[in-house]
Amino acid sequence: GACAEHRPLNLAAGLSGGVISTLVLHPLDLVKIRFAVSDGLELRPKYNGILHCMTTVWKHEGLRGLYQGVTPNMWGAGASWGLYFFFYNAIKAYKKEGKLESLGATEHLVSAAEAGAMTLCITNPIWVTKTRLVLQYNAGVDPSKRQYKGMLDALKKIYKKEGIRGLYKGFVPGLFGTSHGALQFMAYEDLKLRYNKYRNRPSDTKLNTVEYITMAAVSKIFAVSATYPYQVVRARLQDQHNTYSGIFDVICRTWRREGIHGFYKGIVPNVIRVTPACCITFVVYENVSSFLLGFRKENN
Known part of the structure; x- marks a missing residue:
């Protein structure tokens, strides 16, 4: 069908947005x-806030320090x-096959969750290496202290030491993360539909x-x-400096020591990071898609 032809375009559009x-x-x-x-471990540097963290890393390790773990992050993203x-x-497309009416919010949610789970099966090992590389404190100062030299080295060492289980640490909470993508997509599609309805325009x-950015930002923050x-x-499960027996262990220990606040540590830099990232990605995606579709029509 028409959808199948666009799939490589979806792939290219999604890729360029994500990587940039x-x-x-x-x-x-x-x-x-x-x-x-x-979590108060002695070996961790103490930061008072986002800027303090960035300037400290910059002072001690330069640009390279701030970009530790960027390779698996790019590949992963x-x-x-x-x-x-x-x-x-x-x-x-598979679910819509032969149906005339468009898919509802629940179907979008389920499709997004399935897509997320399938993706994570492939990408989880990359995310583990990213976490490990990012948590090599002061690796830029003294390279000999560096446990992992880079992404491939980390993949090899984690596999050797911890087996396949090591590469799939954090997989289950990661699955909850796919619900994040699902919630965001559902909110995004829903906002677009409601907005077009409100403006009395066809749904597509x-x-x-500016409208895309607003929709993307609102759906992302939600x-x-x-x-x-x-x-x-x-992140705590994948961290090399601490050992937890599993998800419940992390939850109990975090709750006991740090309360509800512990579960929201790092949310501010996260919102600052993901909201523009998401807006860039969606705008690039929507524009690259329509550009490629237009380009294909001209060539046909």
């Missing part, structure tokens, strides 16, 4: 993860966005960039607030 925004905003990701695991859009559109009308604690749990 990741590259620009990586330092905020580093800050978020370092805050998320800050590119693969995640690309595969996610690809699976999401494929699943939607192309919006302008999704982040609803699902942030899973990111803390996941």
Whole structure:
């Protein structure tokens, strides 16, 4: 069908959006993860806030320090966005096969969750290496202290030491994270529909960039607030400096020591990072898609 022809376009559009925004905003990701695991362990540097964290890393380790873990982050983001859009559109097309009416919010939600789970099966090992690299404190100062030299080295060492289980640490909370994507997509699609209805336009009308940015930002902030604690749990499970027996262990220990506040550590740099990232990604995605579709029509 028409949808199947667009799938490589979805993939390309999703990829370019994901990779560009990741590259620009990586330092905020580093800050978020370092805050998320800050449980009072002695070996961790103490930061008073986002700027203090960034300037400290910059002072001690330079630009390289702020961009630790950027390789798996780029690979992970590119693969995640690309595969996610690809699976999401494929699943939607499969469900819509032979149906005249468009899919409802629940079907969008389920499709998005399925796409997220399929994507995570492929990308989880990349995210583990990202967390490990980001949490190599002062690796820029003294390279000999560096446990992992880079993404491939980390993948090899984690597999050797911890087996396949090591590479899939944080997988279950990661699945909750796919609900984040699902919630965001559902909110995004719903906002677009309601907005076009409110403006008395057909539901698939192309919006302008400001409208896309607003929809993307609102849907993103909603999704982040609803699902942030899973990111803390996941980062702590993947952290090499602390050992937890599992999800419940993380939840109990975090709750006991840090209360509800512990589950929202790092949410501010996260919102600052993901909202523009998401807006960039959606705007690039919507525009690259329509550009490629237009280009294809001209060539046909």
